[in-house]
Amino acid sequence: MGKKRKHSETQTAEPRKKDEGAPERPKRTLMGWKDKDEVNQQTESSPDSPQVFRNKEKVMVTCSRRINYRYRHLMLNMVSLLPHCKKDNKVESRSSKGATLNELIELRGCSSALFFECRKHQDLYMWMARCPNGPSVKFLVNAVHTMEELKLTGNHLKGSRPLLTFSSNFEKDAHWKLLKEMIIQIFGTPKEHRKSKPYHDHVFVFSIVDDHIWFRNYQKSVPHNESDKMVRGLDKMTLVEVGPRFCLNPIKIFAGSFGGPTLYENPFYVSPNQIRALEKRKKAGKYAKKVKAKTRRKMHEQSNPLEPDEFADMWRE
Amino acid sequence: MGMADGSKDRIFAEGEKERTKREATDFHAMGLRSKDLSFLQSEKAVEDNVDDVMGDYSEEEDSESESESDQEDVKLAEPSKTAVYNREGLVEKLEDIGWPENVDWMHKLSLDIDQEKEVDVNDDLARELAFYTQALEGTRAAFDKFQSMGLPFLRPPDYYAEMVKTDAHMQKVKGKLLAQKRQIEESEERRKAREAKRIAKEVQAEKLKERAKQKKQEIEEVKKWRKQRQQSGFKDGKDSMPDLGFEDGKTFQRSSKKRPGVSPGDRSGGKAKQGGGKSNNKNKKNREFRNSKFGFGGRKGMKKQNTAETTNDVLAFNKSNAAGNKKRKR
Numbered sequence: 146m147g148k149k150r151k152h153s154e155t156q157t158a159e160p161r162k163k164d165e166g167a168p169e170r171p172k173r174t175l176m177g178w179k180d181k182d183e184v185n186q187q188t189e190s191s192p193d194s195p196q197v198f199r200n201k202e203k204v205m206v207t208c209s210r211r212i213n214y215r216y217r218h219l220m221l222n223m224v225s226l227l228p229h230c231k232k233d234n235k236v237e238s239r240s241s242k243g244a245t246l247n248e249l250i251e252l253r254g255c256s257s258a259l260f261f262e263c264r265k266h267q268d269l270y271m272w273m274a275r276c277p278n279g280p281s282v283k284f285l286v287n288a289v290h291t292m293e294e295l296k297l298t299g300n301h302l303k304g305s306r307p308l309l310t311f312s313s314n315f316e317k318d319a320h321w322k323l324l325k326e327m328i329i330q331i332f333g334t335p336k337e338h339r340k341s342k343p344y345h346d347h348v349f350v351f352s353i354v355d356d357h358i359w360f361r362n363y364q365k366s367v368p369h370n371e372s373d374k375m376v377r378g379l380d381k382m383t384l385v386e387v388g389p390r391f392c393l394n395p396i397k398i399f400a401g402s403f404g405g406p407t408l409y410e411n412p413f414y415v416s417p418n419q420i421r422a423l424e425k426r427k428k429a430g431k432y433a434k435k436v437k438a439k440t441r442r443k444m445h446e447q448s449n450p451l452e453p454d455e456f457a458d459m460w461r462e
Numbered sequence: 463m464g465m466a467d468g469s470k471d472r473i474f475a476e477g478e479k480e481r482t483k484r485e486a487t488d489f490h491a492m493g494l495r496s497k498d499l500s501f502l503q504s505e506k507a508v509e510d511n512v513d514d515v516m517g518d519y520s521e522e523e524d525s526e527s528e529s530e531s532d533q534e535d536v537k538l539a540e541p542s543k544t545a546v547y548n549r550e551g552l553v554e555k556l557e558d559i560g561w562p563e564n565v566d567w568m569h570k571l572s573l574d575i576d577q578e579k580e581v582d583v584n585d586d587l588a589r590e591l592a593f594y595t596q597a598l599e600g601t602r603a604a605f606d607k608f609q610s611m612g613l614p615f616l617r618p619p620d621y622y623a624e625m626v627k628t629d630a631h632m633q634k635v636k637g638k639l640l641a642q643k644r645q646i647e648e649s650e651e652r653r654k655a656r657e658a659k660r661i662a663k664e665v666q667a668e669k670l671k672e673r674a675k676q677k678k679q680e681i682e683e684v685k686k687w688r689k690q691r692q693q694s695g696f697k698d699g700k701d702s703m704p705d706l707g708f709e710d711g712k713t714f715q716r717s718s719k720k721r722p723g724v725s726p727g728d729r730s731g732g733k734a735k736q737g738g739g740k741s742n743n744k745n746k747k748n749r750e751f752r753n754s755k756f757g758f759g760g761r762k763g764m765k766k767q768n769t770a771e772t773t774n775d776v777l778a779f780n781k782s783n784a785a786g787n788k789k790r791k792r
Binding site (some may be wrong): 167172175190198200209225226257275279280292293298300301302303304305306307308309310311312313314315316319322323324327329330333336342344345346348350352354355357359361365367382384387398406407408409410411412 | 552556570
């Protein structure tokens with residue numbers, strides 16, 4: 146975010162040619178468009194709100210090669226949900242992933258990225274990163290339901306600004322707070338974005354249950370046969386799920402973008418490979434276990450012989 | 463070991479202070495196995511760190527992390543000891559990327575909803591309900607805010623713009639919903655029909671019983687009357703004859719309802735309708751002919767049969783015709 150401050154450096158160098166014809170364009174700084182007079186008056190204005198804050202967030206959404214159909218649809222759903230995103234081609238590299246991705250983000254002029262990485266055609270990892278030197282998070286994605294599922298019946302305007310709701314757990318710890326801030330910046334559509342639409346007709350739900358972040362997207366629907374005014378009775382509002390749905394398991398938080406020192410590591414995280422290996426191992430010893438159990442039973446029977454049964458000969462002719 | 467226990471208690475106390483139990487730092491000592499001596503050494507180091515302000519450290523011990531639960535998304539029963547938690551770094555980064563303090567709420571549009579009780583992850587309904595209520599509360603709160611700011615909130619019904627799901631998709635959704643509804647209705651109807659049939663059967667049984675009873679009663683009455691007449695010596699004439707209702711001679715006539723006669727070649731069993739009176743006679747004849755030829759599976763083909771005439775028709779075979787049976791190999 147600090148990289149685009151070059152203009153302020155060249156500010157003093159520019160001569161003031163006011164009679165050049167068309168009035169000069171106001172300076173473009175991070176904090177909004179400013180006329181030159183305003184720039185001079187910067188120091189004079191009150192320190193509370195001198196500059197207009199403009200959210201210039203741009204998210205780059207990419208995926209790795211060999212991605213599953215389901216996860217590709219999830220990625221496309223994300224692209225349609227975030228009007229301030231730019232979809233890029235598939236990223237091939239595996240070894241120098243961080244460097245390549247950082248370069249790509251710079252190239253496209255984005256400030257954050259969502260990278261969907263699919264391993265072994267089965268597991269989806271999602272990276273959320275802030276480009277220049279910001280933190281990045283790696284998540285394991287579970288329980289994916291895309292918008293195309295017919296059971297998710299809601300619909301909303303494409304590009305309308307979402308309402309982000311967070312459960313109160315997000316304030317409980319530093320890493321959740323950091324994640325919350327990143328989510329707000331990435332998933333929140335900037336105000337007055339070119340592709341954004343008015344009205345807020347959908348809600349995002351981010352909630353922490355069992356140390357996972359669950360995501361839901363609901364459409365607000367109000368019965369239309371009420372009064373024609375904009376303000377309708379909110380008691381009858383129902384929420385219809387639009388989708389997609391997924392569940393994020395944070396794995397690691399890095400200080401740099403796609404790399405750097407680890408700030409947080411989830412102590413409860415087990416990689417899906419390990420889970421699969423464990424299952425296989427459980428199944429592997431089945432025969433050996435059976436044989437052992439048999440011998441054990443035999444020993445047990447030998448050591449504790451049964452009493453002779455009184456009624457054993459009862460039915461014998 | 464005494465030392466270890468003591469330290470564990472202390473760390474436990476520390477853990478209670480923090481609201482969440484799941485912090486790696488506090489459990490570093492708890493997860494330790496008492497067998498390994500080397501752990502005891504580093505335990506001291508952990509204590510010191512834990513007592514101080516949480517610095518930036520990471521445990522270098524390599525420990526086995528076991529997963530003991532058997533859910534789909536397995537979680538470690540004990541937290542891994544190599545987990546890093548750099549709280550200062552996290553806070554620093556948060557300040558780095560955070561937006562300035564005086565940013566309007568309109569930019570963020572974020573709401574914090576209080577989650578009262580712990581939701582069981584495995585109980586789908588409860589979990590979804592929790593999410594739903596969170597969204598609903600959030601919307602209500604936001605609505606109040608928007609109202610106070612005087613900004614439009616909900617979409618008016620006549621605002622048409624591109625939606626996130628295409629119209630074709632929504633048609634499919636609608637189709638599926640309708641199909642579901644229809645299924646439910648049909649099953650309801652079937653159930654009702656079954657019930658009605660059962661009731662109807664009962665009613666019918668009752669009716670039959672009634673009829674039988676009636677018949678018996680009538681016969682009894684006739685007998686009684688006859689006996690009465692006998693006793694009183696056949697002198698009454700026909701005055702006191704009971705009106706029995708079967709003397710108009712109608713019982714010996716058959717009902718005049720005609721059942722159509724069924725011809726042997728008629729495959730429909732006499733149920734085929736002969737058409738309305740409006741149809742043209744010629745058309746009808748044509749239709750009849752075609753019906754008999756093609757309708758209901760067509761005429762029973764009695765085309766090839768070994769009858770007396772055909773058996774004697776050996777001379778009908780044409781010997782000189784070489785292309786008789788194409789299938790026969792030459």
